[in-house]
Amino acid sequence: MRNNELERGVTIILCTYNGAQRLPETIAHLAAQVVSHNIKWEVIFIDNASSDNSTAVALAEWEKHKVEGVDFKTVAESTPGKLFAFQKGINLAKYEYFVICDDDNWLNPDYLNIAFGILEKDPDIGAVGGQTIAVTEDNAPLPDWFETFKEGYAVGRQAAKTGDISSRGHLWGAGLTSRTSLYLEAYQELPSILLTSKDQKILSTEDTEYCLRLVLKGYQLYYDSRLRLKHFIPKARLTLAYKDGLYKNFANAHSLLERYYLSIKFGRNNKLNIADKIRLTVVTPFRFAFASSKEKRTKQRVILSYLLPSMFKADPITAKIKTFIMND
Incomplete structure (x- = not known):
């Protein structure tokens, strides 16, 4: 700057x-x-x-x-x-x-x-x-x-x-x-x-x-x-x-910008209630496992990197966006 x-x-x-x-x-x-x-x-x-x-x-x-x-x-x-x-x-x-x-x-x-x-x-x-x-x-x-x-x-x-x-x-x-x-x-x-x-x-x-x-x-x-x-x-x-x-x-x-939208919805400042978080944590691994296309599988993996970060590593672009959010 x-x-x-x-x-x-x-x-x-x-x-x-x-x-x-x-x-x-x-x-x-x-x-x-x-x-x-x-x-x-x-x-x-x-x-x-x-x-x-x-x-x-x-x-x-x-x-x-x-x-x-x-x-x-x-x-x-x-x-x-x-x-x-x-x-x-x-x-x-x-x-x-x-x-x-x-x-x-x-x-x-x-x-x-x-x-x-x-x-x-x-x-x-x-x-x-x-x-x-x-x-x-x-x-x-x-x-x-x-x-x-x-x-x-x-x-x-x-x-x-x-x-x-x-x-x-x-x-x-x-x-x-x-x-x-x-x-x-x-x-x-x-x-x-x-x-x-x-x-x-x-x-x-x-x-x-x-x-x-x-x-x-x-x-x-x-x-x-x-x-x-x-x-x-x-x-x-x-x-x-x-x-x-x-x-x-x-x-x-x-396909790239969707990672921003997912970060807004599931990231640190998300507005999900507890019930939705629990439901998504349960169903998203199944959506990931049975995804019908590469694009859908990628999307579910990004969501899982927010819901279950210890189990699902973020892809390089999502990882950069996560760092960007943290640098407040």
Whole structure:
């Protein structure tokens, strides 16, 4: 973790890969933020191995708007993957709060003001998110299947009403606002487990992993309906092939992220009553022994590593998560 002290204010972290065509509108919305005079803020732009002159476009667009007193920093990250780009950016953040703004996110003018106020008011809130409206290329109609799968596109409301949604386990990365120090501490203790796959690194759902770490540390995930943004979705991302690929990535990530969910349910800070603990301790060994698939057997073994740790050793990833929980 860095030694320099964070200042009171907000850092917007904007990552892109070949986003030159999307950046003008996104940056225009950032420049249009109406921020209280006592809130300092900055934008850190990370060019993630782009080949379309994204950095030059971003600088030119920001310069057009003549935003006084707000730094617009640019940095390059050559390793592909938003996780690498984001972590490059947050290590340069000056302020105590950060907002994730993807290159297709158009924040409402009051976004920073509202997000800042929520985190200032309640130190138990680890991260906050809002609601998203889909905007399509050329105002094309959304496909019939979109309503069913809009969650995967980070579109809609994240809860029925404003409040604590920690039980949901995650907030969308689009517009997610959190505390810079919490992020730096969370990943200093334990590098992302999404990078541990033997076959390939899983370069998605990094926002979900961070949220799950916050919950494990006892922080709230909070939804506020006042926080609003638009998500621009080009035609190429509204095909069945793109949607299927998107959900395939989610499924691949889930096999790893499930260990966080199991840790929340069965780990040190679990909310199981005595009767449930006894019942699970009796039935889970049978579920493990007679599991119908490798995936189900792995899940039951993880549960047993919490219920009967002296008899069932945790796998390497679960062991790391257990250590992470203990380092409070």
